[in-house]
Amino acid sequence: MQFQSLGVLLWFIPVAGFVILLYLLKVRRREVRVPAKFLFPAITTDVRANALFQRLRPNLLMFLQLLAALLLLTALARPMIQAKGLPGQTVIVVDTSASMQATDIAPSRLEAAKRRLRQFVQELTPGEQLAIIEAGAQVRVLAALTSDKQKLLNAIEQIQPTDTAGRLDEALRLAAALVGKTEKGRILLLSDGAFPPVSDFSPGNAQLLFESLGTSGENLAITAMDVQERSGGYEWFVGIRNFGDKSQQAILEFYAGGKLVDARSITVEAGRTVGQTLRARQLPEPLEVRLKASDALQVDNFAYRVGVAQKPIRVLLVGEGNFFLERALALEPNVQLDKAPAVPEQERGERVGGSNYDLVIFDRAPVVPVKARAVLLIRTRGGPIANLGQAVRTPRVVLWERDHPLMRYLELSTLLIDNAPRLQPAPWARVLAESQHTPLIVAGEHQGRRWVGIGWDLLESDFPLQPAFPIFIANLLRWAVGEQGSVTDLTVRTGIPFSLAVAPEENELRLFTPDGNTLTYPVNDGSAVISGLERVGIYTVQGRKTQIRIAANLMSADESDIRPRTSIELGGKTVAAQSTLTTLRDLWKPIVFALLALLMVEWWVFVRRS
Numbered sequence: 001m002q003f004q005s006l007g008v009l010l011w012f013i014p015v016a017g018f019v020i021l022l023y024l025l026k027v028r029r030r031e032v033r034v035p036a037k038f039l040f041p042a043i044t045t046d047v048r049a050n051a052l053f054q055r056l057r058p059n060l061l062m063f064l065q066l067l068a069a070l071l072l073l074t075a076l077a078r079p080m081i082q083a084k085g086l087p088g089q090t091v092i093v094v095d096t097s098a099s100m101q102a103t104d105i106a107p108s109r110l111e112a113a114k115r116r117l118r119q120f121v122q123e124l125t126p127g128e129q130l131a132i133i134e135a136g137a138q139v140r141v142l143a144a145l146t147s148d149k150q151k152l153l154n155a156i157e158q159i160q161p162t163d164t165a166g167r168l169d170e171a172l173r174l175a176a177a178l179v180g181k182t183e184k185g186r187i188l189l190l191s192d193g194a195f196p197p198v199s200d201f202s203p204g205n206a207q208l209l210f211e212s213l214g215t216s217g218e219n220l221a222i223t224a225m226d227v228q229e230r231s232g233g234y235e236w237f238v239g240i241r242n243f244g245d246k247s248q249q250a251i252l253e254f255y256a257g258g259k260l261v262d263a264r265s266i267t268v269e270a271g272r273t274v275g276q277t278l279r280a281r282q283l284p285e286p287l288e289v290r291l292k293a294s295d296a297l298q299v300d301n302f303a304y305r306v307g308v309a310q311k312p313i314r315v316l317l318v319g320e321g322n323f324f325l326e327r328a329l330a331l332e333p334n335v336q337l338d339k340a341p342a343v344p345e346q347e348r349g350e351r352v353g354g355s356n357y358d359l360v361i362f363d364r365a366p367v368v369p370v371k372a373r374a375v376l377l378i379r380t381r382g383g384p385i386a387n388l389g390q391a392v393r394t395p396r397v398v399l400w401e402r403d404h405p406l407m408r409y410l411e412l413s414t415l416l417i418d419n420a421p422r423l424q425p426a427p428w429a430r431v432l433a434e435s436q437h438t439p440l441i442v443a444g445e446h447q448g449r450r451w452v453g454i455g456w457d458l459l460e461s462d463f464p465l466q467p468a469f470p471i472f473i474a475n476l477l478r479w480a481v482g483e484q485g486s487v488t489d490l491t492v493r494t495g496i497p498f499s500l501a502v503a504p505e506e507n508e509l510r511l512f513t514p515d516g517n518t519l520t521y522p523v524n525d526g527s528a529v530i531s532g533l534e535r536v537g538i539y540t541v542q543g544r545k546t547q548i549r550i551a552a553n554l555m556s557a558d559e560s561d562i563r564p565r566t567s568i569e570l571g572g573k574t575v576a577a578q579s580t581l582t583t584l585r586d587l588w589k590p591i592v593f594a595l596l597a598l599l600m601v602e603w604w605v606f607v608r609r610s
Contacts, residue, residue, distance in 0.1 A: 004078035015069045023062050061609070064602040071595040075588040088184035089129045089145055091175040091206075092117060094159060095191030096136035097166030098494075098559040102192070102296040104216035110161050112213055113190040121152045131178060132156065135171035135191075137164040137495040137532045145178065162534040163299045164495030165556050166191075169198045172570065180204025193565025193577070195558055201571040212577035214564030218244035220268060220293040221300035221560035224275075225553070227308045233281040234308070238289050240276070242268040243561045250293035252276055257284030283308065285489065286538050286551060300560045304538055304551035307489035312336045313477050314356060316372070318343055319363035324464030328473040331529070333490045333498040335477065343368050352448040359480040364457060374450040374480030378458060379421070385429050385451040386442050389422035395435035395456075405479045406443055406452065407432050409504070409526050410468040417463075420456035429453070450480060471527055474501055491551040495532045502526060503545045512540040 003009070094117065100110040117132065124130060129145040132155050143155035172187065179185030185206035192214040224239030242248055247269050254262040261280065268274050285308060291301040315329060317339045329337050338357070347355055347370055355371035362375070367382030377383050397412040412433060422438040425431060429451070433441040443452045463469050478501065492498055502509065504526040511519040511530070514537030521528045523543070533539060533552040541548040554560070567576045 006077060008073055008077040012070055012073050015073070016066055019062065019065050019069065023059060060605055061602065064598060064605065068595060068598050068602065071591055071598060075591040075595065079587040079591070088186065089131075089179050089182055090120075090186040090188060091131040091133060091145070091178050092120065092188045092190060093133045093135055093168070093171045093175050095166050095168060095189070095195070096134050096159060096162050097168075097195070098161075098163050098299050098554055098556065099192055099194035099297065099562045100166075100213070101161045101163075101299055102214060102216075102219070102562045103298075104214055104218075104296045104562075108161070109192055109213045110159070114156055114159055116190060116211070117156045118153065121149050121156070124149060124152075131175075132159075133171050133175055134159055135166045135168050136162040137167070137534045139167050139170045139174060141174070162495070163536045163552075163554055164532065164534055165559055166195055168195045169201060172198060172201050172203075176201070176203050176206065179206045182206060189568075191568075192562060193568045194562055195568075197569035199569075199572060203571070208570065208575055210568055210570075210575045210577050212564050212566065214562065216244075216296055217561070217563030218246060218248070219295045219297045219300070219560055219562050220244075220248055220250055220291060221297070221557075222289060222291055222303045222553075223273065223300075223555060223557060223560065225289060225303045225305060225555075227283065227287065227305055229308075230279075233279060234283050236278040236280065236283065236287070238276045238278075238303070239273055240266065240268055240291060241273040241557070241560070242270055243563070244295070245270050248293060248295065250291055253290040253292065254278050255288040255290065256280070257286070258288075286549065297560065297562055299536055300554050300556075302536055303553045303555070304536070305491050306538070306549045306551045307334075307491055313358050313481055314338070315477075316340065316343070316347065316357040316360045317363060318360065319365040322363050322458060324458060324469070325361070325363065325473075328464070328470045329477075331470050331497060331499045332474060332477055333492045333496075341365075343370055347371055359477065373448070374452075376452045376454070376476065378454045379456055383451065383453070384446055385426055385444065385453045386439075386455070387424040388455070389424060389438075391419045391421050392435070392437045393419050395420050395437060395440065397433050397440060398436055400433035400441070401430070404430070404432055404443070406441075406472070406475050408475055409471050409524075410475075411466075412468060415463055415466060415468075416461060417456050418460040423453065423455045425453075452476060452479075467524070470499060470529075474499060474527060489549040489551075491553065492533065493555055494534060494536060494552045497532050498530055500528045500530065500541065500546075500548065502528060502543060506543045506546060509541050509543045509546060512542070514538060 094113055096110060102109050105112045120130065124147060129147050130152055131145045132142040132152065134140045134142050142158055143152050146152065175187045179187065181204060183205055186209060187203055187206050188209045188211065190211050190213065193212055220240060220242055222238060223241045226237045228235045247267060249265065249267050252264050252266050253260060262278050266274060266276065285306050287305040289303045293301060312334045315335055315337050317337060321339060329335050347357065348368055349371040350369045352373055353371060357372045359374045359376065360370045360372040362380045363378045364380055367377060367380055377385065381388055395417050397415050400412050401407050420438060420440060423442060425439055425442045428446050429442045429444040431439040431442050440455050458464055502523060506523040508523055509521045509528050511521060514535055521530060536552055536554055539550040539552060541550060567574050
């Protein structure tokens with residue numbers, strides 16, 4: 001037991017002395033004449049107590065009053081004891097990522113987390129509140145701060161596993177927004193710790209707790225799969241990694257078009273990666289790889305591939321980096337993005353051809369000749385498409401070419417730009433968007449290369465925040481590699497958002513999931529944004545003129561490395577895992593109730609004696 005104000009108990013010495021002194025004091029009586037003595041019983045106890053300095057006799061009332069004083073002072077000292085549970089306001093963040101499906105805790109780590117949640121709810125006392133946040137492919141608040149146990153139990157039943165990496169950083173920031181300003185707030189993370197360090201996070205005034213789930217890290221996973229077209233056929237490569245501490249054996253099976261085409265036994269040493277290659281003349285889609293192994297996580301033992309004939313779009317971003325531009329490029333599922341402060345030597349050249357990239361973007365970086373077929377310039381000097389002049393303050397777009405492939409489905413009337421230099425386009429360049437004072441976007445073909453010029457700095461406008469921006473990037477990519485009627489079959493990673501460019505006549509698309517469910521997505525100006533697929537497998541997208549297959553894979557080393565962490569890095573600090581969570585609970589309320597009961601007993605004794 002602990003006391004918040006231990007010094008209050010020292011007051012019992014003078015209080016007890018005062019109570020005892022009252023029983024030693026001599027009571028002054030007034031003499032009264034009565035007709036007969038026998039009408040009054042003899043009262044000898046008080047007579048003896050009236051004798052000053054006489055030895056104190058045992059007295060039940062005195063002991064009851066001393067005990068009452070002790071209870072009162074004990075309550076004022078605020079005693080506290082350790083107990084299970086979470087006091088005050090607590091936000092519990094539940095990791096529902098793929099690694100939480102590991103079966104080293106029966107039936108799974110996620111089910112163990114749900115059992116722990118139910119235990120917290122049952123231990124909830126009046127005045128305490130819980131909130132539950134799910135951190136999977138999407139961050140969801142399942143229950144806001146409440147003391148309603150039934151509401152919390154219903155929220156726990158909604159928790160489902162996902163085959164994706166968890167967005168723990170967003171979930172923790174949301175939890176800090178809920179209780180970060182509360183002195184007695186707590187943020188509890190229920191996870192196995194299988195996620196990268198979270199740097200941009202602060203719990204505020206709340207206490208941050210981490211409870212680790214899991215007992216074993218033994219796991220085999222498919223971490224890479226690629227298909228390349230070779231002379232005379234195809235080359236199918238699969239990478240398997242052992243994340244455990246023991247050597248493991250497994251069976252690797254190759255399926256093409258739903259039929260088994262090859263099976264082989266493999267052995268993977270602890271901490272090592274092995275590669276397996278299959279060569280075939282024809283590979284009917286969909287392609288599937290199955291890894292049969294006795295490990296704790298099954299979701300990373302499957303991998304799928306469609307759209308083998310579709311080549312990825314290679315993009316090189318030259319400059320310091322641009323978060324908004326990189327995020328828009330990531331929405332395109334078949335884009336492979338590389339970043340560099342300068343153009344590598346092997347990519348420089350005056351002639352078109354021989355480049356590893358389809359598009360090179362110069363974002364506020366000096367322009368040099370490149371071999372790529374398409375180039376985008378963002379407020380940079382050099383290049384043949386336009387020269388930069390004096391700045392124009394707050395130009396507004398008054399006209400844009402809606403029929404050009406780069407400008408399809410764009411709405412630029414509300415675009416706000418802080419400043420933009422005057423553009424002087426080359427004679428062969430076409431103005432695609434302009435203000436009253438200067439062109440803003442120009443494009444054209446020159447010497448076998450496609451050029452696009454944006455005059456202003458994207459970070460000095462709200463263009464990256466407009467719905468038109470990802471559409472513009474999608475148009476740019478298709479224009480860079482040649483016009484395409486629509487998206488073909490494609491392969492993506494689970495949990496990663498992407499967009500689909502379809503016919504403008506489409507109003508909505510239906511997505512059929514591997515487990516038989518159907519989801520509907522609206523189509524705006526020929527583009528539909530898929531927020532992320534939560535299950536590994538083959539999906540089908542259908543519309544009036546659209547039929548697309550999508551293969552979704554986990555392919556995440558962070559999720560496949562299922563070793564339960566004993567500590568995690570959050571906000572630049574190391575948070576150690578706790579096996580048992582205890583709290584200090586106040587005892588003054590039950591002590592006060594005991595004091596009231598004692599005073600009633602003392603009053604009853606006094607009345608009986610009187």
